[in-house]
Amino acid sequence: MNEFVSIHTSDDQPGIATLLLSRPPSNGLTRQLYREITSAASDLSRRDTIHAVIVFGGHEIFSAGDDMHELSTLNVSEAEVAAGVCRDAVDALAAVPKPTVAAITGYALGGGLNLALAADWRVAGDNVKFGATEILAGRVPQGGTARLARVAGESKAKDLVFTGRFVDAKEALALGLIDEMVAPDGVYDAAVAWAERFLNHSPQTLAAAKATFGV
Secondary structure, eight states: OOSSEEEEOOTTSTTEEEEEEOOTTTTOBOHHHHHHHHHHHHHHHHOTTOOEEEEEOOSSOSBOOBOHHHHHTOOHHHHHHHHHHHHHHHHHHHTOSSOEEEEEOSEEETHHHHHHHTSSEEEEETTOEEEOGGGGGTOOOSSOHHHHHHHHOHHHHHHHHHHOOOEEHHHHHHHTSOSEEEOGGGHHHHHHHHHHTTTTSOHHHHHHHHHTTOO
């Protein structure tokens, strides 16, 4: 049973599943949490009754990125394995054969931004901060730069990666990091509204449509 990642469904929202990250206080991304994301993504991919998926870190914060304390304890070979675990999780989330929406609150930094970019749609509160912040810790993004370049353009992506600067929600919307900006208290409801648009389509048809875009 997963400790930090769970899947939730409800009778009030049939056909919609929420993949919830819950590792307070910042949803710091550890090797275990990444592996749990991979497992949950695989589970969701097999569920024929699920039409769309919401990726949510809770009402306070999406994710402040990789757990720096854990990373500081790893030797070179362990760090290489950890980087692979990270890439596997982000790729698994991107490959879920259903429309996915990231409901972003608080911060989406470093690995947290990578996870958000793996979703098909991103909605955020107007107070959220974003950043490809790995360079501030002397690190490089693990597999997130290609998706960042696709949504923001290569030159703007390089600016974010090379500086590690924070981006507010308004700039994130202009850059394409998010697709919708709402009041902070309305983030999850906006994600549900986006997901509900697909409930009249069969999961198989949605999967086939998503497959035409690649991962």
